[in-house]
Amino acid sequence: MAHFTKATGLQDWFNQRLATDIVSRVMATEYWIPKNINFLWAMGMVLVITFVFLLVSGIILMMYYQPNVETAFDSVNYIIMKEVEFGWLWRHVHGVAASIVFLIMYIHMFTGIYYGSYKKGRELIWISGMLLFVAFSAEAFSGYMLPWGQMSYWAGMVITNIFSLGDLHLNGLVEWIRGDYVPAQAFLNRFYMLHVLLLPLVIIVLIALHFATLRIPHVNNQEGEELDFEEEAKKYKSGDKKGSKVMAFANDFLSKDMLVVSIFMILFFYLVFYNYNFAMDPVNFDPADGLKTPAHIYPEWYFLWSYEVLRPFSTNIGLIAFGFAQVIFVMLPFLDRSPNAVPAHKRGAFQIWFWVLLADMIVLTAMGKLPPEGIYSTIGLISVLLFIALWIVLPFITKMEKKL
């Protein structure tokens, strides 16, 4: 039996049993964050808050949603939107949050790329982050099935068809995934399971992993400067808060986190109440009809660049390009051969590479939404080829960087 003394107060009582003091120091009050950062460093907290919004609104929606092909559509658009008190509010929060979380994720990702926050000990942060992106993508896709509207059905049909893998004709696999020949009751139920239980658990575990991979390397800074955290911490703790190059996560950085979150919330709630059609596509307000394909099928905006990579080519080539696009971002820490972990504006060719990649992703996104005809498919093809070329060229241009 370990030794316990009479507690001097509530804090001491918990500390003797749970080591809460150490946890608090390591995770909050003595978790040192460089001062030389900007508001982009708060995107992680914005993601956490958005995820909480999704969890809470999702939990309430689960009280009334019915995962049955006959009643799913009406359980959302009649029961939740018309009957449940504030049901419309939770539905709008859930739909808008699901869309906006990807905007924040892309900003968060590109911040990491710009500042080299995937290099030199931070590779696992990047990889766990990309795994989170994949998990959120699966979560978004599975969630989109649930209202069982036209887009739900046909997106389900098209995306599961991908698994036939072109000329391999793996129709058996496609039917196994669906649990039926077409998206039907089995399909809806299992994607409901994925959406409300399995994937959220995976996401929560990955978030914990993501935080764990960040703790030892510490957060990066705007110059990529390697800090002696012990030294700077000593200055801070001795009272020289102005001279130290670091601040404490709690409550110094946390207060800035909250400020950025609050500004995000202004945008978020504006969208929830006044501008939500981008997140809840009108086509999905037609009940699913397996005998009628909508005139225009497109995924949600955050999948458009990926969708466009698939489109300009014949089936097999398209699938290979698509697979390449999903995996290549994960490889970034290993494709970047430069010894420098500094912001892009100090890295010459890489800076150009960054902005070209960003612009290319936006063009791919736009082309993914537009009908694949005429000038749009030409631009789309060029953009996809540019995307592939950028990744092939990356090891070469980074290898040429001089050590700073």
Added chain:
Amino acid sequence: MTKTNRRAFMGKAFSAVAGVGAIASLYAMKKSWDPLPSVKAAGFTTLDMSGYKGNELVTEKWRGKPVFILKYTPEMIASLNDDQKTRVIQIGSDYFMVTLGLCTHLGCIPGYNPDEKSFLCACHGGTFNVAGEVTKAPPPRDLDIPPFKINGTTLVLGEEGDEYKKLLEDGKTLRV
């Protein structure tokens, strides 16, 4: 105010504002948990009382629960004492026992014996008399009377008419 105090104050002030948001959200969540309008609207059953026969127990449905309607014959009325008569519901010139068809012990449905003019609950042996009063343990109280309103020859279960309110006041039934 010293710097430290101001910092602590602003922290507390911010937390308070966040708290207001949290409470508003909790309020909205509580309202979302409320029974739906369609559920509450379905909480009324209208019965046409002209079709029942004397000493024939009929089980109707109200809010998903069984309701006993027992029309009294003149002999049955004569057998009631004054106290029991207060539980009788009069509609026009007819007299009825109207109670929930659930034993007040643990909710099983008691059976009616028209010869003995009594109810027996098979689950634990509780019995009730022709007025719905408990006559043998374990049920702790008489059969409950649902809220009702008399409209001419119809009875609306779920609405609280004057006769029902009087029964509540006199402690003849609990509100169900």
Added chain:
Amino acid sequence: MMRELKILAVIVVFTLITYYLVEPFAHSQMHKHVEGEGFTYSDLPALTKTGDAVKGKELVMGAAACTGCHAITKEGMAAGMDPAMAAQSYGVNPPDLSNAGVVYDAKFLAALIKNPAHALKVEHKFDAAKGKMHPMPQFYGAGGDIDQEIADIVAYLQSIAPKAEELTSEQAYKLACGGCHENRYAGWTQVGQTPKFKKKQDELKFNLAKADYQDALTKYMGKLPPDLSIYIRSRGEHYIKTFVEDPQAYLAGTAMPRVGISTAGMEKVIEYLEDSGDAKRHERESIGPKVMLFTLVFALFAFLWKKELWSKLH
């Protein structure tokens, strides 16, 4: 601080560019835009005569024989058949004309009585030359000035109809849309408003009548006209208004007739569709500003707290 504002500007610009391309621009490329005429029905001839409602009533009951198919329950004239039977005879239930005078445009009514297939813009389907007659026969006149007689009929219909301000959304939808379009969120079916069923048999009878009606309607139209419960969200007000004004403008060759609705009727139909498909809009509009105010206050206090804590860091 300056640097952060620059970074924010970059993010905002890229986000807005992406939003513009993916939403307004892409949608403009995918969907035809029809401006609409504001229900002026410019292709139909203007009304030249002033109608006499008393003479109009005689014609409606007599030479024009409207009441042979159309009920006018307001004037005590019931329908000759139940809706399902009427649909089996005519394809669709001839609407009750009690409110026609306010729900339909006057110019349209005149053109309709004279030549239904033309006014309804379904001549591509009902071509007299090819022997395919519209179920509603045209009025050939009662021997006098046909335009005057038609003006009289229209005047009569207007005289019995409610005033525009008194027209309810249910009346407008039932007449203008409800003969073909179900609205299950409002409880409306082509055979009438769904009642509360006491007995199972009543429910089965009602659903049987509905199924029979919908079968007849599908045969008549080629496809079952869609349920409009949530169309206000899936199509939006502008599309619905311009579509109703001229279905052919969006879907050339469609079997849906030009409805000939008046502006008053259209406003009420939109209201009905909003009640069925966007019922909580008033709550959303009322809570929205309060939540926005809260987020501003929240941001202010977050800023003040951050400022306090960071004053010691620099």
